[in-house]
Amino acid sequence: MAAAIRYRVSMEKAHAHLFDVEMTIEGWSDSALTLKLPVWTPGSYLVREYSRHLQDFEAVGATGPLRWQKLAKQTWWVDVPTDGRVQVRYRIYANELTVRTSHLDTTHAFFNGACLFFYVPGCESSPCEVSVVPLNPDWRISTALAAGPGRQNTFQAASYDELVDSPFEVGTHRIVPFTVQGKPHTLAVWGKSNLDYNRFLPDLESIIATEAKLFGSLPYEHYLFLVHFADGYGGLEHRNSTTLLYPRFELRGDEKYFKFLNLVAHEFFHLWNVKRIRPSTLDRFEYAHENYTRSLWFMEGATSYYDELIPLRAGIYDATHYLKQLGIHITRLLTTPGRAVQSLAESSFDTWIKLYRPNENSLNSQVSYYLKGQLVCLLLDLEIRLRTGGERSLDDAMRHLWQHYGAVDTSFPEAELEAIIARAVGLDLQLFFDHALRSTGELDFEGHFAPFGLQLVPTGTDGAPPYLGLRTQEQNGRTTVQNVEAGSPAQLAGVATGDELVALAGWKVTHGTLKDRLADWRPGDRLEVTYFRREELSTTTVRLGEARPTTYTVERRAEATAQERERLTAWLGQGGPA
Secondary structure, three states: OOOEEEEEEEEEEHHHOEEEEEEEEEOOOOOEEEEEOOOOEOOEOOOOOHHHHEEEEEEEEOOEEOOEEEEEOOEEEEEOOOOOOEEEEEEEEOEOOOOOOOEEOOOEEEEOHHHHOOEOOOOOOOOEEEEEEOOOOOOEEEOOOEEOOOOOOEEEEOOHHHHHOOOEEEEOOEEEEEEEOOEEEEEEEEOOOOOOHHHHHHHHHHHHHHHHHHHOOOOOOOEEEEEEEOOOOEEEEOOOEEEEEEOOOOOOOHHHHHHHHHHHHHHHHOOOEOOOEOEHHHOOOOOOOOOOOOOHHHHOHHHHHHHHHHHHHOOOOOHHHHHHHHHHHHHHHHOOHHHHOOOHHHHHHHHHOOOOOOOOOHHHHOOOHHHHHHHHHHHHHHHHHHHOOOOOOHHHHHHHHHHHOHHHOOOEOHHHHHHHHHHHHOOOOHHHHHHHHHOOOOOOHHHHHHHHOEEEEEEOOOOOOOEOOEEEEEEOOEEEEEEEOOOOHHHHOOOOOOOEEEEEOOEEOOOOOHHHHHOOOOOOOEEEEEEEEOOEEEEEEEEOEOOOOOEEEEEEOOOOOHHHHHHHHHHHOOOOOO
């Protein structure tokens, strides 16, 4: 049924972090109206229960208040008068500054549509309109939505999906317009920082141009970068914009600055991979409950792989930096016991209940689809390059997905993703995918690195203490066990997360002295570990294990052949490590 839907957002109670929202529906032909508020926002796969921030709900018609009832945690029912016009008013508490929530105070307003706007089930494809009333007359508005004709501070969305996909920044933020390949772009920045804009803007333009070169063009008329410099870190992709959150004073020095560029490259890459190249399981958003998918290993993993390749290809940093970062990622994976418990496909499917809800056992029971997905995509790229003699790469698979699906705005069948990639590069990749995605076996870094003149070097065992297998932290002057690794000497002896570590072999130990105390012993030695558990003193005997690598580095083999060096150059370009 056709109905006009309009929203109005005002912020007179900014000091209390309260948005005032009005939703007006005209031309509704039924006698009742159902309204729902999303429980999650696309791109952030966790049920966040946005309705918990809603208060002061009321419904009114032309002659006064209307009957209404709350039916479920995010569902309201409203009695509709004969003229078919309903207006609901409510407030949303917004005091969480992340890329997937909303924040309002007397300095600015930022909101995602899923946090603020009801939808009418069955009308998600209907156009809607949003009017914003800034707190102060000098505040400006930045959003990817098109401005409504002839009305100030009014914007139009072709559908509820587009509305949710278009965050707003309202305030006195810095606005920097620029053009890349003839397309207008806007950088909207809230918060002071130590960012060097003279360095950043050319680098940003290079990232945009490099990603456009991979896919062939820029698939939008205008793109908006919303940047918040404050406490926290994160990014959220949208079809024609992105929101980025980064620590305001973490932009000096190449390492910190490059990390920010990787975040920018990651979210910008998503405008192709996720927002347009998307699996059938994410073709239609179910705002009332989870959208399950097993493709996040590729949607996020491939994007994470490219977010570090893109600045390299753009000449912003060299292969030495790239390989250093690669070693850091491999270290994270190989020091995560959960990699032997959860497969990559399972990690993707279980994102709703695991990745964003870590606990003391997460280290032992799960693996990140960002992290392992990135490394699997790296090995997939090397596999393709080696087996095709350098004639094909993961780039070809990305372009194929773009040309056949993303560019024509059609989702790919999720169950066929692996076959689509294989066809795009002309290889049988079934064994690779079976092992990488559906097993918990170790990834073969050495086998894939060797033909490119690289090797994985474990470090941290020389002079290291024996392996105990627990991680501690200092809390109010006490040394508590933060994590116990699965199968470790500590776990086998019964030490658990939350125990207060007191002594080793009868000698006092603290978070700061644990490593030194362990250095007095050898692998295979047995020693008593004394700890408090819920204020009761306990002692157990631990048999120490061999020291384990704490870091891994990716290094160029001195004896690499000319062909191996050529492969490395074809992959990473010039500027490899000496």
